[in-house]
Amino acid sequence: MTSPADTCPLCATAATFATAPGATTxxxxxxxxxxxxxxxxxxxxxxxxxxRTAIEHEGPAFPVADLHRVSGYIRGMTIAGHGxxxxxxxxxxxxxxASPRSVPERADRxxxxxxxxxxxxxxxxxxxxxxxxVLSFSAMGGETAFLMDHLIADGLVDRxxxxxxxxxxxxxxxxxxxxxxxxxxxxxxxxxxMNFEPQLVQLYETAIAPAIRDAGYEPFVILEHEHAGQIDDxxxxxxxxxxFVVAEFTGHRHNVYFEAGYALGRGLxxxxxxxxxxIEEAHFDTRQYNHVLWSAGADxxxxxxxxxxxxxx
Numbered sequence: 001m002t003s004p005a006d007t008c009p010l011c012a013t014a015a016t017f018a019t020a021p022g023a024t025t026x027x028x029x030x031x032x033x034x035x036x037x038x039x040x041x042x043x044x045x046x047x048x049x050x051x052r053t054a055i056e057h058e059g060p061a062f063p064v065a066d067l068h069r070v071s072g073y074i075r076g077m078t079i080a081g082h083g084x085x086x087x088x089x090x091x092x093x094x095x096x097x098a099s100p101r102s103v104p105e106r107a108d109r110x111x112x113x114x115x116x117x118x119x120x121x122x123x124x125x126x127x128x129x130x131x132x133x134v135l136s137f138s139a140m141g142g143e144t145a146f147l148m149d150h151l152i153a154d155g156l157v158d159r160x161x162x163x164x165x166x167x168x169x170x171x172x173x174x175x176x177x178x179x180x181x182x183x184x185x186x187x188x189x190x191x192x193x194m195n196f197e198p199q200l201v202q203l204y205e206t207a208i209a210p211a212i213r214d215a216g217y218e219p220f221v222i223l224e225h226e227h228a229g230q231i232d233d234x235x236x237x238x239x240x241x242x243x244f245v246v247a248e249f250t251g252h253r254h255n256v257y258f259e260a261g262y263a264l265g266r267g268l269x270x271x272x273x274x275x276x277x278x279i280e281e282a283h284f285d286t287r288q289y290n291h292v293l294w295s296a297g298a299d300x301x302x303x304x305x306x307x308x309x310x311x312x313x
């Protein structure tokens with residue numbers, strides 16, 4: 001399947017298109033040199049292209065002024081092996097909220113992306129600063145080149161002599177990468193992503209939260225806390241403050257897939273759980289993970305406790 005112009009709806013550069021495998025609704029899978037791999041509903045793709053070119057439209061709006069941040073988020077997830085997120089106006093706004101803003105944070109993210117692109121220590125990467133500018137969540141390639149110069153000056157990246165665009169993460173850079181990837185060992189919070197139907201809220205109270213506390217951590221679920229900001233901002237902030245995530249997929253709500261994917265992209269341990277009779281409906285991308293399967297609350301509490309102790313400690 002191809003678009004009329006064969007261009008990425010997100011950044012308007014050349015891209016390839018295919019029918020998204022395993023999708024339950026009509027989605028196209030876009031593979032873009034700049035943005036990475038993502039999925040989008042054809043109607044959303046048209047809406048995004050219209051909004052990007054300032055054509056009037058009806059319906060939810062994409063964050064047009066921050067599309068480079070959306071591209072940076074998807075590219076980073078693709079590098080980390082978690083490409084294929086569905087792009088909607090809502091998920092795009094969440095990606096913008098999750099994007100680093102300060103210059104030091106974006107320099108760190110650039111270094112992490114370079115490490116993720118490296119197949120081995122000393123791997124020399126040839127960059128195109130226009131296409132690869134989003135590696136630092138920058139709107140312009142020149143800004144990424146500036147940040148690269150500082151990574152090189154700090155000894156975190158080596159540059160091929162006489163070749164501005166060929167770089168490799170240095171040994172010192174790999175040490176920095178390991179420090180950035182290490183989850184906060186002092187964090188005691190466990191983020192719980194789940195469907196909040198009444199029966200499952202009771203399951204949280206009688207099985208999930210007790211299992212987390214039995215393992216020595218404190219559960220956080222978004223419905224338990226009031227906040228004045230947007231719900232996506234609060235979710236992403238609390239995910240970043242958490243030691244690990246419990247993703248309970250019964251009912252297969254989109255938010256659970258998004259939160260689990262975000263956690264994976266941040267390097268957080270994810271503990272997968274699902275009611276036994278619902279596991280066949282799991283998305284094919286996540287079915288490969290070893291889920292804690294349960295049929296009753298007491299069963300889930302014991303199995304979840306054991307899995308936390310094994311995976312997290």
